[in-house]
Amino acid sequence: MNDQFFRLTLVIYKMSGGGAQRVLSIIANYFAEKGWAITLMTFDDGSQPSFYQLHPSIKCRTLSIMRNQQGLLKTLCMHLLRPFILRSAIRKSKPDVVIAFIDLSNILTLVSTFGLKIPVIVSERVNPAYHSIGIFWSTLRLMVYRWASCLVVQTQDAMSWFSPSIQKISRIISNPIIAVPIVEKKDKSSGENKVIMAMGRLVEQKGFDLLLKAFSRIENQFPNCQLHIWGQGEEKENLLKIRDELGLKERVCFKGMSQDHNYTMGQADIFVLSSRYEGFPNVLGEAMACGLPVISFNCPSGPSEMIIHEKNGLLISSIDEEHLAKGLHRLMEDELWANQLGNEAQKITETYSLEKVMGQWEKLILEIIGNERKN
Structure with a gap:
């Protein structure tokens, strides 16, 4: 099997710094390393390079079908042209299999390839029960x-x-969690401020408003503690307003995008996932792999499959700031126990290793290619 050569075309709207993009880059790089011909197609204009490093053999094609048009007629024309532009690009790449990531990209890819007899794998990256894409798109x-x-x-x-x-044509494949040794870890005996960290897009889904309110409940009890929130998004101004209204300007820092999660997590003492819902939270797995004590809402879906409550982290059953504050207080108050949780959390890499997860992807791809050739 390792000697076989296949053409794989991957489709996503853009390669920004999100969790879905991270996993897609891992898939692309893994099969490129095996010598497969990988084409990565995005809908943007290429003005922003991929946030994640890609293997040099990967062909990146930007289709420029996301750009805003001036006027209703031009906008309508672009919407109508998108499937044809994508269809033409996919045909030219001559793939054995197409893999699309994220709901709207999935829909457009399936519409674009209709009738081409090219097998398409689509991948949902969040729980659709909690992530609305509108009645039209959901029905489609x-x-x-x-x-x-x-x-x-x-x-x-x-x-x-x-x-x-x-469901009959569905497969469950979790995200890989890669164990990367922390090059520069914080010296916890140095007397520096303790850092609670969170990371994700600054959007309502991620629950950073709840985290700010939870932190405000414990900040007076732990005056040497700071909250660092990493990420960008449309909710930043609103979150800054909440922070300032709570009197946390000197205690909470919005750090922007992290180019090196490994280093960033090495400088933290506790990791918090405050999401209202998830798909499979990559960043939680990364924090656990780094040995950080983690605390998360038991939101749908993902955290309960990764965290065993009070063994390798804390799961907060109620999605509200009061219960989150109590959990943070427990971790801050008992550093020895928190470190024990962090040590146990590192075992997550055994369950979700790169080899296991990518083995599942490879098995699926080869199975689909085999079925297609039989037909």
Whole structure:
């Protein structure tokens, strides 16, 4: 199997610094290392390079079908042209399999490849029960996903949202969690401020408003503690306003995008996932792999599959600031116990190793190629 050569085309709207993009880059790099021909297609204009490093053999094609048009007629024309532009690009790449990531990219890819007899794998990256894409797109998704060779989801919860006919062609593949040794770890005996960190897009889903309110409940009890929030997004101004209204300007820092998660996590003492819902939270797995004590809402879906409560982290059953504050207080108050949780958390890499997860992807791809050639 390792000597076989295949052409793989990957489709996503853009290669920004999100969790879905990170996993897609891992898939692309893994198969490029095996000598497969990888084409990565994005819908943007290429003005922003991929946030994640890509293997030099990967062909990147930017289709410029996301750009805003001046005027209603031009906008309508672009919407109508998108499937044809993507269809032409996919045909030229001559793939054995196409893999699309994220709901709207999945829908457009399936519409674009209709009738081409090219197998398409689509992958949902969040739980659709909690992430609305609107009635039109949601209805279209349920219609066109039946055309896919396979739907990949990350959890059983996400799979259960779909109809039985779509579940029959679905596969659960979690994200890989890669153990990377921390090059420069914080000296916790140095007397420096303790750092609680969180990371993610600054959007309502991630619950940073709840985190700020939870932190405000404990900040007076731990005056040497700071909260660092990493990420960018449209909710930044609102979150800054909440921070300032809570009197936390000197205690909470919004750090922007992290180019080196490994170093960033090495400088933290506790990691918090305050999301209202997730798909499979990559950043939680990274924090656990780095040996950080972690605390997370038991939101749908992902955290409960990674955290065993009070063994390798804390799961907060109620999604509110009061219970989150109590959990943070426990970790801050008992540093020895928190460190024990962090040590146990590192074992997460055994369950979600790169080899195991990518082995599942490879098995699926080869299975679909084999079925296609039989037909």
